[in-house]
Amino acid sequence: MANQLVYGLLLLTTATAASAAAGIEGGAPANISDRSYLISFHDENGIPVCAGALIKKNIAVTAGSCFAFHNGWKFAVGVLGGTKFLKVSDYTFSARFSYNTWENDIAVLRLTESVEANYLTLASQPRPTGTSAVLTGWDANNTVVDVDETIISAKDCVSGKYKYKEGEVFDSMLCGLAKDAACGALPGSPLVSGNKLIGLASWGNGCGDKGNPGIFTNIESFKSWIQNLQNKLFAGKKYKN
CATH class of the missing domain: 2.40.10.10 (Trypsin-like serine proteases)
Incomplete structure (x- = not known):
């Protein structure tokens, strides 16, 4: 079980300290217009620390660890290939997220503006x-x-x-x-x-x-949990986990 914690801390350290220099190895170039659901989360220093996916015009999902280890209110969220940056209007990550085993690593968030994209x-x-x-x-x-x-x-x-x-x-x-x-x-x-x-x-x-x-x-x-949250967040309602 310790492996998850060690890896998670290394992952977060790497993302924070060297994301601009690191990246996926062995991938094939993709057309961002076909992947417009892809979003990025940048910390207050402008460093990309997480990614995510749009599932509605202003609702997205990402790993719960992103909000467990970072201040979500300070994120600048890159959309449409980083051509525009938005803020997080509301979010929650699973109360069952485990810092030891990395179970239930899921978060749902609402953006301050709608995005015209290929939602997933x-x-x-x-x-x-x-x-x-x-x-x-x-x-x-x-x-x-x-x-x-x-x-x-x-x-x-x-x-x-x-x-x-x-x-x-x-x-x-x-x-x-x-x-x-x-x-x-x-x-x-x-x-x-x-x-x-x-x-x-x-x-x-x-x-x-x-x-x-x-x-x-x-x-x-997590489909039911996500849908329950997205309905509340999409309606602009504050959600307490």
Whole structure:
């Protein structure tokens, strides 16, 4: 269980200190107009620390760790490829988020303005082993890139083939094995399959590269929670977790 905490702290330290220099490795350039749901979160120093995805005109989801470890009210949220920056109007992250195991790594937020983009639909069905997916984020040159991923079962993920043990991968998580290196993805980077948002980059042992899976928030397991929140946030109502 300590692996998640150690990795999460390293991930956050790396994102804070060197995000401008680091980035996804091994990705293929993507057209931002086709990935206009992709958003970025910049801290008060202008450093990108997280990513996320738009699911409505002013509602987005990201990793809960982004708000657990950063002051969300100070975020500048880059939309439409960073051509515009907005502020966070309201947000909440799961009260069940674990700082030790990284379970329930999910947050929902409302932006101060609407964005005309290709919003993502939330996955409503579990994705079986072998499902193809695409992780989207930025490389070291700030180019939007895609990384091909294959979903593997939690049982397989902790079977001994990889660097994970029993008790480290939970129902709130997905394992995704990258075709090429996927190290450097910001927390909250969206994982999409069949035009559905199925996951958000959360943590990993070895950055999800060299044949080792990355761990993603399992969106399907949070669909009802997200929809309940988005209805309140979309209506402009304050939500207390």
